[in-house]
Amino acid sequence: MPPYEDWNKIDEEEDEELQDASIYEMKRDVILFCIDCSESMLKLYDDPKYEDVQTCHLYTALEAAMQIQKKKIIVGPNDSVGILLFNTTRKSETTRTQGSEIKRNTFLFQPISPLSASTVQEVIQLLDAAREEPGELRKTFPPLTTGRVPMGDVFTSCNWVLRDGAPKTASKRVFLITDEDDPHPAAGSKQLITSARTTLIDLTQAGVAVEPFFISTEEKPFDVSNFYSSVLLPTNLGDEDELQEESSVLPESISISRIEDLLSQMRFHEVPKRSLFSIPFKLGDGFTIGIKGYGLVTEQKKGSYKYFVDLGDRMEVATVRTSYVDEDRQADIDKTKIVYGADLGAGGIADGDEDNEESSGTFGARVVKAGSRPFYTAEEIRSFRTLGLEPGIRLLGFKDRSELRFEDNVKHSQFIYPDEMSYSGSKRTFSALLQTMVKKGKIAIALALTRRNASPVFCALLPQEERNDETGWADPAGFHLIPLPFADDIRMAPIDEAFRASDELKASARAWIDKLVVKNGAYPPDSYPNPALAYHNAQLQASAFREQYDPDSFEDLTEPKVGSMHKRAGKLMKEWKTAIAEDDSASLVIPATTGSKRKADVSVDEAEIKSKYDSGALAKLRVDQLKEFLKSKGQNISGKKAELVERVSDWFDAH
Structure with missing residues (x-):
C-alpha cells in the first residue's frame, strides 16, 4: 500500500x-587542474x-x-x-x-x-x-x-x-x-x-x-x-595520531x-562524490555526531533540456515559472493560501453553503462537519508525512548480524560516512562504533528521516570495514543504511521443484565458466558506459564543437567479445552442450500450465453508439465493439477499423 x-x-x-x-x-562541481610545468x-x-x-x-x-x-x-x-x-x-x-x-x-x-x-x-x-x-x-x-x-x-x-x-x-x-x-x-x-x-x-x-x-x-x-x-x-577512518605514525602509501594517491x-x-574521478543528505546521527540523549549519506547505485540519464526563445538575432533561455490562477478573478494566488484535500467523490461543500465552507477549514475554525471535505495546509501535510520528526538518524538498538536476511534489502541502500565539519569528533566516534560492531558481529536498528519532506523509515545499519584488493579498488569504511521492509512488502514466492543437474554436468559447466570470468574478479562500472547514453553524448559533443561525427567510429564497450570467448572456452562449451543433450532430463516433456483468461466485455448499448455517431466520435470505440454492433445488424465485420467506422456510419445514415 x-x-x-x-x-x-x-x-x-x-x-x-x-x-x-x-x-x-554540492549540486555543482568545480574542478581546478593544477598542472606541473617543470622541465621534466x-x-x-x-x-x-x-x-x-x-x-x-x-x-x-x-x-x-x-x-x-x-x-x-x-x-x-x-x-x-x-x-x-x-x-x-x-x-x-x-x-x-x-x-x-x-x-x-x-x-x-x-x-x-x-x-x-x-x-x-x-x-x-x-x-x-x-x-x-x-x-x-x-x-x-x-x-x-x-x-x-x-x-x-x-x-x-x-x-x-x-x-x-x-x-x-x-x-x-x-x-x-x-x-x-x-x-x-x-x-x-x-x-x-x-x-x-x-x-x-x-x-x-x-x-x-x-x-x-x-x-x-x-x-x-x-x-x-x-x-x-x-x-x-x-x-581512512581512525585516530589522527595513529594516522600520522603510519608510513604507508596514501589510499587516494x-x-x-x-x-x-x-x-x-581521470574518468573514474571526474564524477564528484555528491552527498545526498547531511544530517545528525543521534546515538543517545545529548550524544550526536554528524554524517553524510551517499548513493552507491545511481542511473546516469540524459541531461534535462531547456526552453529557448528565438529573438531573431539571438536565442535566450526561457525561464519556467509555475503560478496558480483563480479562474473567477483571473489573478495569481499566493501559494501560502493553497490547501490540499482528498478526493472524496460528490460530497464536500455545497454551493452557497458558507457556514459549511467556514467549518471545512479553508478559513476560520478547523472543525469539519460530517459529509464535508477536510482540507490541509502544506505544513500540515508535511507533519503528517514526517510524523513531526526533524531530519536525522536515531539509534534504537542492536541485533546479531544473522538477523539481517537477504530478502530484507528491498530497496537500494545508502552509504553513510562521518561529517567532521558538522560535529567535532564525529570521525573518531563513528570509527569506534564501526569497529566495535564489526568485532561483535552486530547490526544496528535505527529510525531515519533523510530530508524534511520524506517519510521516516526503520533501517538497518550494516557495518563495512575498509578493504583493498589487488585491482586497486577499495571498499571504504562506513555503514550501509538499508531500509527495512514492512510485512506486506515481502510476499512468499511459490517454490517449484525442478530437475537438478548431476555432478558431471555441474563440473562441465564450471570448466567453461572459469574461463570467462571478469579480469581480476572486479567489475568497474565506469569502464563500461551506457552505450545509448554514450552515443547520444558523442553526437551532442560533435554538434557543440562543430565537428563531423562518424557513427561508425562509435565503440560499444558493453558488447561481448565473442571471438575471444570462443577461443578461450568454445571447446568446453560444445562439450557441455553435448553432455546436456545426452542427459536423461533433456528428453522429458513438461506440460505447459496455462491459466483461464476471462474474455473482455464487448457488449455495448445501441444508444451509446448512436450518441457517438451524432457527436462524430465513432473512432473512439474499440474494434471489437464495432464488430459486435455490425454483427448484431447482420453487416459484414471484415476489414480495418476505418472501414468498420464507415460501415457503422452508413448504417445509421440509412436507418
Whole structure:
C-alpha cells in the first residue's frame, strides 16, 4: 500500500520549499587542474600512438583536461573548470580579474568559469599548435629553470583561485598532476613540508578536496614517500595520531605507470562524490555526531533540456515559472493560501453553503462537519508525512548480524560516512562504533528521516570495514543504511521443484565458466558506459564543437567479445552442450500450465453508439465493439477499423 494518496503529493516546486536547503549542497562541481610545468613535464618523447610525432607530459595533461571539459559540457553544463600551471616563468595577465593574488611562478591559464565551447576551443587550438610544432608548449609556458615553486604556494594559489571563482555551495576539487616526487630536495625542506601541509589543511577546511595524479615512468619512477605521504591527508577512518605514525602509501594517491593512463584514471574521478543528505546521527540523549549519506547505485540519464526563445538575432533561455490562477478573478494566488484535500467523490461543500465552507477549514475554525471535505495546509501535510520528526538518524538498538536476511534489502541502500565539519569528533566516534560492531558481529536498528519532506523509515545499519584488493579498488569504511521492509512488502514466492543437474554436468559447466570470468574478479562500472547514453553524448559533443561525427567510429564497450570467448572456452562449451543433450532430463516433456483468461466485455448499448455517431466520435470505440454492433445488424465485420467506422456510419445514415 502506498504511504499516501495522490492528493497528498505536493508539486515539485512546493516540494522544494518544504525540503531542507542542505540537500542542495554540492549540486555543482568545480574542478581546478593544477598542472606541473617543470622541465621534466616538457621533455619530449616519441608518441606511442602516432609515428614520427613527439609529445610531452604537459601535452597529455592538457589533453586530459580538454577531454574532461568537452564531456562535462554535455553531462554537467552547470559545472566549472579552471587550469592553473606552476613552475613556469610566464606571468599572469593584468587584465584577469580572478586569481590576481596567485603566487609567483604560477600562471592561471583558465580562471574558474562555467563551461563553454569558446574556453574549450582555446585549449584545442593550443594542442593543435603543439601537435604541429612540439616546442610550442615550451614557448607558451617557459619552465622555471632555477628551483621550484614551494607546494605551499601552489596550494595557496589554488585556494585563492577557487575562492574568487567557485560558488560557495559547489563541490570543489583540485586535480594535481605532477611527475616530481621530491619538489624540495634542498635544505629547509622540513619547513617547506610543514608549510605545504598547513596550507593544504586550510584548503580542505574551505571544502576543497585534492586528488593527485602522479606520473611514474621507467626512467623516472615516482616515490610517494619522498614528499607527498607527509603532506597529503589520508581519508581512512581512525585516530589522527595513529594516522600520522603510519608510513604507508596514501589510499587516494594514484601512481600512473603510463602517461597514456592519465585520462582513463581521470574518468573514474571526474564524477564528484555528491552527498545526498547531511544530517545528525543521534546515538543517545545529548550524544550526536554528524554524517553524510551517499548513493552507491545511481542511473546516469540524459541531461534535462531547456526552453529557448528565438529573438531573431539571438536565442535566450526561457525561464519556467509555475503560478496558480483563480479562474473567477483571473489573478495569481499566493501559494501560502493553497490547501490540499482528498478526493472524496460528490460530497464536500455545497454551493452557497458558507457556514459549511467556514467549518471545512479553508478559513476560520478547523472543525469539519460530517459529509464535508477536510482540507490541509502544506505544513500540515508535511507533519503528517514526517510524523513531526526533524531530519536525522536515531539509534534504537542492536541485533546479531544473522538477523539481517537477504530478502530484507528491498530497496537500494545508502552509504553513510562521518561529517567532521558538522560535529567535532564525529570521525573518531563513528570509527569506534564501526569497529566495535564489526568485532561483535552486530547490526544496528535505527529510525531515519533523510530530508524534511520524506517519510521516516526503520533501517538497518550494516557495518563495512575498509578493504583493498589487488585491482586497486577499495571498499571504504562506513555503514550501509538499508531500509527495512514492512510485512506486506515481502510476499512468499511459490517454490517449484525442478530437475537438478548431476555432478558431471555441474563440473562441465564450471570448466567453461572459469574461463570467462571478469579480469581480476572486479567489475568497474565506469569502464563500461551506457552505450545509448554514450552515443547520444558523442553526437551532442560533435554538434557543440562543430565537428563531423562518424557513427561508425562509435565503440560499444558493453558488447561481448565473442571471438575471444570462443577461443578461450568454445571447446568446453560444445562439450557441455553435448553432455546436456545426452542427459536423461533433456528428453522429458513438461506440460505447459496455462491459466483461464476471462474474455473482455464487448457488449455495448445501441444508444451509446448512436450518441457517438451524432457527436462524430465513432473512432473512439474499440474494434471489437464495432464488430459486435455490425454483427448484431447482420453487416459484414471484415476489414480495418476505418472501414468498420464507415460501415457503422452508413448504417445509421440509412436507418
